[in-house]
Amino acid sequence: MILSGKGLFSARVLENRAISPSTHLIVMIRPDGFPEAQPGQFVSIRITGAGAPLLRRPYSICDLTGEALTLLVKIVGVGSAAIAGTRPDEMIDLLGPLGNETFPDPVGEDAVFVAGGAGLAPIVFAIRRWTREGTIGRSVLLHGAECRDELLGDVTGGGPTEFRCATIDGSEGHHGDVVTLCEQLLDAGRIPTDLLYSCGPRGMVKALVERVDGRFAAHYTSLEAIMACGVGACRGCTVPVATESGAVMKAVCSDGTVFRAREIAWDEWKD
C-alpha cells in the first residue's frame, strides 16, 4: 500500500503538556491540507536554530482529528529536547504523514496493545481512533517502563477498556517487564488473543515475538530505526525481513512502520 499526499507543513503549537518528567504531549493545530493519516504513520520534524542536528526527527502520530495533530515526545537528546521545549504559538516544521504500512483496523475484534515507553504514541492513536469509530471490541493496553517516572499513564482520552502498567523497579503497577506481565495475563486467560499491536524498544518487541507472539492470531508492530529521508529513498532505515528466499532489506519508513512482528529477522537486526 502506498499512502500518498505527504508534504511539508508548518504547524502551530496549541498546547505543550508534560505527562511525565521527561515526556511531553504536544498538540498542534492540524495544518491546512494535512492529509488523513493512519495509526503507525509518522511525521518528521526539522530541528532549527544554530547548528541544530542535521536530520529531522521522526515522531509517530499520537492523534489526528479534524482540528488537531498530537505528538508524544520523550526527551532523549538534543532534538527531542528542542521539540519538547516549543511553546504555544511557535511553529513546527514537519514532513508527513510518512509510512505506508499502518496498524490494520481490528474491524470489531478484541485487541491487546503493548507499549514500551514512548512507543505508546502510535498505540494511543490506534486506540483513540478505533474507539471513536467503534471498530474495536475489547481493548487492553499494557504499558511498560523502567520506573514510575517513566510511565506515561493513560493518555488515550477515550481510552481502552482496560489499562495496566509494569515497571522494572516495581515503583508502580506490575513489578517487572511488560512482556512478563503480558505472559502472566495470557496464562491467566485474562486478556484476549485475537490481535496484538506493539511498539517499543527492540528488546521488548523481540521478547514479545519469542515469548507470546504465537498465542495471538496476529502481531503487528510499529518499528523504529534511525532515519534520514523518511520516504524510502536513502535506504538508511532498513530492517532485515525474513522471506522464503532469505532476509531482504525493507525500509522502516516506507515499507513500514508497521510489520508483522514475526517476519522480522530479529537476530540479524542490530541496533
Next chain:
Amino acid sequence: MILSGKGLFSARVLENRAISPSTHLIVMIRPDGFPEAQPGQFVSIRITGAGAPLLRRPYSICDLTGEALTLLVKIVGVGSAAIAGTRPDEMIDLLGPLGNETFPDPVGEDAVFVAGGAGLAPIVFAIRRWTREGTIGRSVLLHGAECRDELLGDVTGGGPTEFRCATIDGSEGHHGDVVTLCEQLLDAGRIPTDLLYSCGPRGMVKALVERVDGRFAAHYTSLEAIMACGVGACRGCTVPVATESGAVMKAVCSDGTVFRAREIAWDEWKD
C-alpha cells in the same frame, strides 16, 4: 605590558536593554574574583546550545564597576544574536579580561573619541572610567553609523563633555561619515587635538589615519579581528605592524587590542 588574572567566569545577567533595533546593552553582576580591567580589554563569550558556533565571541568591556560588568552587543550573526537574547538571571560563560595593551589614561589631557557602530563599547568604558576618576580634561565623542537606527546614542552615563553623531544617510546628526565630521570640527578648531581614541570598522580607522591622524598628538585605536584563543596562542588574529625591519605580525588579542593607529600596515591588512 602583560595584564594577568584572566580566567573563566560565569556571569549572571542583571539587565538586557535594547539601545537600538539591533544592539543590546547587557549588564551582568561582576563575577566573584573577576579582575580589574582597563578600557580596551575584552571578554570572550562561549555560545552554548545545540551545535552553536565553535568559537567564543569577543566583546569589549563597555563598563566595569565594583558590582557590574557591561557589554554592548550588536546583532550581526548567530553568536551575537544568542548573547543579545539572554534574559535576566541567565548565566554567561566568559573568558577574560583579555588584551594586554589598553587605552592609555589621558592624565588630565583633552581627548577626542571616534566610535563607529558597536566600536562605541571600549570608548564608553574609557569615558565613563576617566570621567569617574577625573583623569580626563575636555572630552568629545563622535559617533558614526549608517543611519539613525544604527546609532547607539550616548550610553556613557556620566558621559563626555560633548557628544555628536554622524549618519551616512543623514537621518540624524551630521550627514556623512564620522571621519569627515571629525575633519570639519578640526578645521573649525572646535575640538581638542591632544589625544584621539578610536574604535570601529577598519575602513573608518584607516580613514582616520589617512585624513586626521597627523593633527593629533597621538592616536590610539582598539582593533578587531576574528579570534580563536584570545590569549596570543593560536596566532590567528594577527595584524601587520610596521617596524623598522618591515612589517611584523602582532596578535590583536594579546599585543592589543590597542595599537598606535599609524603603526598598523593598513595596506597589508585585509579584512
Next chain:
Amino acid sequence: MTRELELRIGNVIFQNPVFLASGPAGYGAEYAELIDLGRLGGVVTKTVTFEPRPGNPGRRLWETPSGLLNSVGLENVGSKRFFAEKIPPLIDNGVKPVVSLGAEDWDQYRRMIEITASVEAVDAVELNLSCPNVERGGMTIGTDPDLLYEYVRHARDVLAGTAIFAKLTPNVADIASIALAAEEAGADGITAINTVVGMDIDTVDGEPIFDRVRAGLSGPAIMPVALEAVWRIARTVDIPVMGVGGISSVGDARKFFMAGASAVQVGTAIFYDPALPGHIVDALERDGVPEPCPGMREAEE
C-alpha cells in the same frame, strides 16, 4: 557578471545546473511529492550495479557534528529492474536522469556499460568510481589513476554521444591528478566529491557504529573539503565540474560556482530541507550563475 543557466555537454542539454546527488534521493520517484524534479537540471539516480545488491547489514546512518555517516553499501535493484522500472517514470514526468553506474569489478562494470548503451532514453551517466562502501572496486578505482583511466576509457568507447561524468573520491592525496586521468580518458565532466571516509564508535557498547567500521561522511562538515577539491580540479581540467558535498544553502551553492564548478548537486541537505534544490534554481534564475573567483584560473602558487 553571470553565466547562462543551461548546461550543455556535447549534444546533451540540462536546463539548469542544479542536480540531486546520487544516493540520498534514491531513484527520484521517492521524492517526487516533495521536490519538483522537473524544475531541476537533472536527478542523478542512486548508483546501480549490474546485479542487485542487498546493501550492508547493521546500522546504516549515524549523525556526527554537522555531518552524516552512511554505510548503505550501494543497495540497489540491479540494472534490469532499474532500467525497466525506475527510468521510465522519470522520463515520463519530464525529469532528466543522470544514471550513476557502479563498478564492482571489471566484468560487472562492462556488463553494466553494455546494458546502459542499449537504453536509448539515457544520454547522461555518472561513473561512481569512488564509493567507499564496496569491498571490491569502488574506492580502489578512484584512487588509482591508471585503473580509473581504463574504466572511463571503456565507458567512453561504448557510450558514444552519452554525457559521461566521472565521480571522484576525496580520499586521495591529489584529486586533481585523478581528475586529469578521467579527462584524458574521455570523460565529459567531473563530479566531486563523494563522501569522505570516516567512522564513529558507540561509547556505550565500545563497538564501532557500523558493522563495516568505515563509512562515508557527508553534509556541511565536508563542505570546505569539497569546495577545495572543486577549486583544485577546475584549475586543472578543461571539462565542466559538478560540485557536491555539504551544500546546504543557496550561499553554499554560490561558493561552488565561484570555485569553478559548472553545476552543483545537493545530497544530504534534502533530508532536512527538500525545498533547497528549488531555491537554488530560483536564485540562479534571479541572479544568474555566479562567475568563478578572479583568481580561480591563475597559475597555481
Next chain:
Amino acid sequence: MTRELELRIGNVIFQNPVFLASGPAGYGAEYAELIDLGRLGGVVTKTVTFEPRPGNPGRRLWETPSGLLNSVGLENVGSKRFFAEKIPPLIDNGVKPVVSLGAEDWDQYRRMIEITASVEAVDAVELNLSCPNVERGGMTIGTDPDLLYEYVRHARDVLAGTAIFAKLTPNVADIASIALAAEEAGADGITAINTVVGMDIDTVDGEPIFDRVRAGLSGPAIMPVALEAVWRIARTVDIPVMGVGGISSVGDARKFFMAGASAVQVGTAIFYDPALPGHIVDALERDGVPEPCPGMREAEE
C-alpha cells in the same frame, strides 16, 4: 577493563595520555592561566622551524559548520628563541613539552634536528610532516612514504633516546601505509591527524577567504575522519598512536582510545572549552583508560 594512565615511550614517561595538540595552545605559556598544564601528560608546542617564520598574511581563521579553517602558516619564533625562551618556563613549571619540529626543506630540517639534539631538557619530539600551509616540504613529505622515511630515519639517527612521534596528514589515500613507513624508519609513535585540507569563499566579494586559498580544517567536523585514521593506523603499526582531531568531549576522547589510540591530543576545543583537557584527565583517573574495541585488532575485512 581499563589500562594504566602512564604512557611510556622507551625511557620517556608521560604521567597520563592527555596532551595539548600542536598549534592551538601556542608555546603553552599563553594558556598557563587557563589550563593546569602540569596535570596533563604533556604539551605539544606549536611547530618550530629552524629560522623564524612570520606566518601567512591575510585572514588566518574562518569558521565552517562544526569546523575551523586555519591558515596560520607556521608562524613561530624560530629554533633559537624557542629553546631559549619557550622551553625553560615549561620545564620550570613541571610541564612536559613535546617539541613539534617543522620541516621546510631538508637542510633546515637537519639543522632543526641538530639543535634539538643539543637541548638536554627535551626528550620528546613530534615531527610535523604534514602541515598543509607551507609551500616547500610540509605536505609533500607526509604524502610520500619514501621521503617521510628519510626524514624520520634522520631524526631517529640523531635523536637517540628521544621519544619521536611522527605526525601525519589525513590528505592521503592510505594513511596506514604512511604510518608503517614512519614505524619502519624508527618512530616511537604516530600522531594522527593533522588538519584536513579545505577552503572557503566569501560570497560577498567572490574571493577565497584565505590569501593562500587552501587552509586546514580542524574541530568536531573532522572527528569521524580522525577516528577512522587512528583505527586504521592502530591496526597496522605496533607503536603507540596519539589520536587528535575534533575531540570536544570526554566521550570523544574515549572513542579514540577505543579506536586503538594510546593517547589523545586536544586542539581546537581548547578555544571554547579550556577545561576539557583537565576533564579528560579526571575521567581517565576515575574510570581508567578505555580498552580498544574488541574488533580493533582483528584482521582487516
